[in-house]
Amino acid sequence: MNNQFLDQSIEFVKGVGPIKAALLQKELQIATVNDLIQTFPFRYVDRSKFHTVHEAEEQQGLIQLKGVLSSIRIQGTERKKRLTAILEDETGQLELIWFQGIKWVEKVLIANESYVVFGKINVFRNKKSMAHPEMELLSSLNENRVQQFYPVYAGTEKLNATGFDSKARRKVIEAILSHLPFQQPTERLPDFLRLSMELLPYPEAIRGIHMPKSWEQQQQAILRLKFDELFFLQLQLLQAMGQRKESAHGYRFGEVGQHFHQFYSEKLPFELTGAQKRVIKEIRRDCGLGVQMNRLIQGDVGSGKTIVALMIMLLAIDNGFQACLMAPTEILAQQHYDSIRTLIEGMPIRVGYLTGNVKGKERKELLKLLLLGEINILIGTHALIEPPVVFKNLGLSIIDEQHRFGVEQRAKLWAKSHPLPPHILVMTATPIPRTLAMTLYGDLDISVIDELPPGRKSVVTVKKTEYHRTDINKFLKEQIKEGRQVYIVYPLIEESETLDLEDLNNGYERLLDSFPRPQYQISVVHGKLKQDDKEREMARFVKGETQIMVATTVIEVGVNIPNASVMVIENSERFGLSQLHQLRGRVGRGADQSYCVLMTGMKVSREALFKIKTMCETNDGFKIAEADLQLRGPGDIEGTVQSGLPAFKIADLTKDVAILQRARKCAEQILQSDPKLEMPQNLPLRNHLQKSRGKKENWRKIS
Ligand code: ADP
Ligand code: MG
Numbered sequence: 038m039n040n041q042f043l044d045q046s047i048e049f050v051k052g053v054g055p056i057k058a059a060l061l062q063k064e065l066q067i068a069t070v071n072d073l074i075q076t077f078p079f080r081y082v083d084r085s086k087f088h089t090v091h092e093a094e095e096q097q098g099l100i101q102l103k104g105v106l107s108s109i110r111i112q113g114t115e116r117k118k119r120l121t122a123i124l125e126d127e128t129g130q131l132e133l134i135w136f137q138g139i140k141w142v143e144k145v146l147i148a149n150e151s152y153v154v155f156g157k158i159n160v161f162r163n164k165k166s167m168a169h170p171e172m173e174l175l176s177s178l179n180e181n182r183v184q185q186f187y188p189v190y191a192g193t194e195k196l197n198a199t200g201f202d203s204k205a206r207r208k209v210i211e212a213i214l215s216h217l218p219f220q221q222p223t224e225r226l227p228d229f230l231r232l233s234m235e236l237l238p239y240p241e242a243i244r245g246i247h248m249p250k251s252w253e254q255q256q257q258a259i260l261r262l263k264f265d266e267l268f269f270l271q272l273q274l275l276q277a278m279g280q281r282k283e284s285a286h287g288y289r290f291g292e293v294g295q296h297f298h299q300f301y302s303e304k305l306p307f308e309l310t311g312a313q314k315r316v317i318k319e320i321r322r323d324c325g326l327g328v329q330m331n332r333l334i335q336g337d338v339g340s341g342k343t344i345v346a347l348m349i350m351l352l353a354i355d356n357g358f359q360a361c362l363m364a365p366t367e368i369l370a371q372q373h374y375d376s377i378r379t380l381i382e383g384m385p386i387r388v389g390y391l392t393g394n395v396k397g398k399e400r401k402e403l404l405k406l407l408l409l410g411e412i413n414i415l416i417g418t419h420a421l422i423e424p425p426v427v428f429k430n431l432g433l434s435i436i437d438e439q440h441r442f443g444v445e446q447r448a449k450l451w452a453k454s455h456p457l458p459p460h461i462l463v464m465t466a467t468p469i470p471r472t473l474a475m476t477l478y479g480d481l482d483i484s485v486i487d488e489l490p491p492g493r494k495s496v497v498t499v500k501k502t503e504y505h506r507t508d509i510n511k512f513l514k515e516q517i518k519e520g521r522q523v524y525i526v527y528p529l530i531e532e533s534e535t536l537d538l539e540d541l542n543n544g545y546e547r548l549l550d551s552f553p554r555p556q557y558q559i560s561v562v563h564g565k566l567k568q569d570d571k572e573r574e575m576a577r578f579v580k581g582e583t584q585i586m587v588a589t590t591v592i593e594v595g596v597n598i599p600n601a602s603v604m605v606i607e608n609s610e611r612f613g614l615s616q617l618h619q620l621r622g623r624v625g626r627g628a629d630q631s632y633c634v635l636m637t638g639m640k641v642s643r644e645a646l647f648k649i650k651t652m653c654e655t656n657d658g659f660k661i662a663e664a665d666l667q668l669r670g671p672g673d674i675e676g677t678v679q680s681g682l683p684a685f686k687i688a689d690l691t692k693d694v695a696i697l698q699r700a701r702k703c704a705e706q707i708l709q710s711d712p713k714l715e716m717p718q719n720l721p722l723r724n725h726l727q728k729s730r731g732k733k734e735n736w737r738k739i740s
Contacts, residue, residue: 043071043222052209057201064193071222074210077246077262077687078188081255084155085185091128093158093165099189101155102126103175109146111139122146124154131158132166151175171204186249210247225265225725227718230703237261259687260696266688268700273726275704278481279712287329287457288432293321294355296384297348304380305344312336312488313345319484320349320462324433330460335469336486337658338622339493342464345486346435347377349462354386354413358432358459361415363422363450365438367392367568368575372597373437374416391417391426422449430454435462466622467615470662473690487659495656496625498633500609500649509634510551513603517557517584521602521629526620528611529564529589537589538565544607545587558583599627609635609652610645614665617652625656644668666691 047070048058061067067076088100104126111120120135120143133154135142156170190203217240224231224239231238237245237257245258309317316334323330336342350360362377364370374390381388389403389412406412410429415421431454451458474483501509513523525548527541541563548559560574560583578586579598586601604624609617617635625631635649651664690697707719714723 042217043074044069047073050209050213052205052212053201057196057199060193060196060199060201064196070213073206074213074222074243074247075686076190079191080189081186081249082155082189083185084187087153089128090124090126090131090165093131095158095160097158099155099157101153102131103151103153104131106133106146106150106152107148109143109148111143124152129165132164133170134166134168136168146172147174186252186255188247188249207247214244214247225721226268227721229718230707234264234699234703236264239265262686263688263693263696264700266685267693267697268704269725269729271697271701271704272708272722273730275701275708276712276714276726279708281331282326282328285329285458287324287327287460288356288358289327290321290324290352290356290358290432290460292355293352296351296355296386299384300348300351300381304382304384306380307490309344310341310486310488310490312486313341316345316484316486317348319482320345321352323482324349324352324460329458330462330482332460332462332482332484333474334462334464334484334486335474336464336466337489338466338619339626340466340486340489342437342466342486343373343376344380346437346462346464347380350414350433350435351381351386353433353460356432358430359407359410359413359415359428360433360435361417361421361428361431361453362435362437364416364418367394367418367572368579368596369437370416370418372579376597377414377416386413387411388413389415389417391415391420393418393420395420422453426453428453431459433462434459435464437464438466466619466658467662470659470666470690473666492628494625494630496604496621496631496633498621498635498653498656500635500637500653502637502639504639509605512632513585513605514552516603516632520600522578522581522583522598522600523585524601524604524620524623525585525587526604526606527563527587527589528608538563540607541587541589548585548587552585557585559585559587562586562588564589596623597626598623602627602629602631603634604632605634605636607636608638609649610637610641612648614648614651614661614668617648618658618661621652621656622658 046058047053047061047067048055050070050073053061061073065076067073082099082101084101086101088097088102090102090104093100093102102124104124107123107125109120109122111118113119118136118139120139122133124131124133131154151174153173153175154167154170155173156167159166159168188203188207190206192202192206196202220240222240222243226236226239236242237260239261242258242261245254246262249255249258316336320330320332323332334342334345336345346362350362353360362373364373370390370392374388378388387406389407391400391403395403395417403412404425404427407415408427408429415426415428420426434450434453436450450461453459516523525544527537527544529537541561545559545561552559558577560578562571562574566574574583575586575596577583579596581600601624604621606612606617606620612620621633624633633652635652637645637649641649647664647668651661655661688696707714707722710716711719714720714726
């Protein structure tokens with residue numbers, strides 16, 4: 038046998054055959070022998086331990102017991118026909134049941150012999166039974182049993198129906214591995230790397246994961262295979278990034294000129310935080326290299342991303358280019374437009390504003406000036422990327438709150454500049470845990486603003502129930518009396534949209550009783566409103582004409598109303614953690630102490646309690662993102678769902694942070710000295726990458 042054997046179709050392996058092979062391919066994407074041994078067990082059963090009938094329980098999962106077999110008989114007829122037997126130990130009796138393969142099972146079972154049975158316990162009317170147990174004669178146990186830990190493989194119903202269940206699969210894999218030459222499958226890491234990381238050789242790890250001789254060996258095997266998975270992914274991502282930088286020419290912003298300096302020394306209304314300075318520096322360096330920049334800025338809500346965006350736009354202008362800033366909603370675009378115009382007041386810079394609502398003569402004039410290059414900065418919604426919008430020389434595109442934009446829209450931005458693509462800066466307030474970011478955006482540069490402007494008070498967050506309603510209303514009135522504004526947020530989940538709307542409307546009615554007009558004015562915004570009405574209601578609140586804003590989650594993104602100091606979140610247990618954090622970020626933006634009241638039902642699940650507790654304990658978006666990751670796993674984290682996280686065979690981003698970091702570092706070091714992996718010592722790496730690329734792995738790119 039050689040490597041060719043590993044590449045062979047699984048069909049020709051003894052115990053598989055064409056039908057099972059077709060199912061394996063279709064349901065589990067297992068085509069070759071190699072694929073089969075590279076699909077790992079999802080758990081193990083410890084078969085060194087025997088349970089007694091008395092203490093055996095349903096929740097223990099797969100367990101084994103030993104005892105003497107008796108009363109083997111067939112009961113019922115036709116479709117109710119089944120084979121039963123009794124296993125008895127010193128503590129009690131267990132009924133064993135077979136519904137299938139009855140004839141065959143009956144033939145092989147021997148009464149009054151001692152057996153080991155293995156399976157899952159059912160309890161019905163105080164009687165314990167086990168259906169379709171694995172049976173083994175106790176007397177043959179010692180010769181056959183070399184392993185303690187038996188792997189369990191995830192199968193499918195159809196596969197099980199063909200007889201290829203976890204046990205059958207285990208047998209096939211065992212046969213393959215025990216016939217495979219000692220040094221196969223081939224090692225894929227160079228010795229220097231494997232030894233310095235103290236990892237098992239690859240062939241040993243593959244055997245160790247399927248047929249562990251000890252707990253220790255199994256752990257070592259898992260570690261090695263996790264490392265491989267994360268390491269090769271990082272190697273690939275980093276190599277792609279290196280290649281992109283080599284080939285993607287971009288405009289050189291070599292000058293830090295007059296506008297930037299003037300703004301910095303005369304206009305900047307506050308001292309930049311250390312994190313803001315660092316990020317600006319990172320971006321400046323990036324834009325000066327003549328390579329197209331693709332950078333993500335992560336910064337918690339309120340960390341001051343806007344000013345960073347503005348200063349980079351000034352840099353673009355200093356180098357003779359136009360810049361644009363795109364926001365996901367009109368309100369946000371308007372806010373950016375207003376605040377940026379205020380910030381640069383008196384400077385010779387022209388700012389344009391474009392949304393779908395800018396029409397007719399105004400629009401025509403704007404587009405003309407844009408084409409002539411007389412507009413330096415264009416701010417707007419996705420109207421910016423429509424075909425009629427033509428720049429004279431766009432050098433920089435900034436996208437705010439990126440998770441609202443798809444890949445396609447970003448691609449349209451690229452096309453807005455000739456001969457080179459503009460630099461792209463994506464800003465997000467959805468902190469992504471570092472491990473996820475390294476994987477999701479591994480080929481993208483990331484800057485993190487991990488510091489809030491000084492003097493920010495963290496938002497005091499409390500959990501309350503209906504029981505406290507009167508007190509809460511009283512508190513809201515006090516706040517309003519002091520001139521503050523209040524958000525009241527209701528969940529909106531698509532499946533139960535009508536119900537949610539009802540919640541909101543009921544809540545609004547109740548609110549009208551407690552906060553009567555004309556003393557109190559209330560805005561209502563929800564998804565069923567027309568865009569114009571929504572915007573108008575929002576605008577009333579922004580201007581301070583209303584003191585209370587009742588809304589579904591539409592206010593989530595980026596709105597900045599420093600005067601709003603209280604947020605009440607109804608049914609808070611129904612929101613995700615990251616979403617709660619985003620919502621809370623709408624308050625605490627001014628100088629006053631702000632509050633977030635998380636309303637919950639009287640009874641909440643443990644998971645919900647964990648969410649609420651996390652919210653009450655910390656204001657740190659990264660900590661919250663980590664907690665969210667623990668809670669929901671990487672696939673569900675906001676902002677990652679659409680981006681297509683690669684599917685891992687064995688690594689788990691919620692747990693394997695340390696391994697990932699080591700893997701990333703190794704990949705960096707190797708590529709630094711040998712970017713194309715041409716050195717002889719790195720040959721195994723290159724070979725492996727080539728092989729797995731051939732198999733088309735699913736990486737996504739942001740741009
Ligand atoms: P976000 O990162 O959520 O977009 P913004 O850019 O809207 O945050 O900034 C939030 C608020 O903080 C704004 O009112 C802004 O003027 C203010 N701000 C930003 N940077 C600083 C700073 N270094 N010092 C003081 N205030 C700042
Ligand atoms: Mg913002």
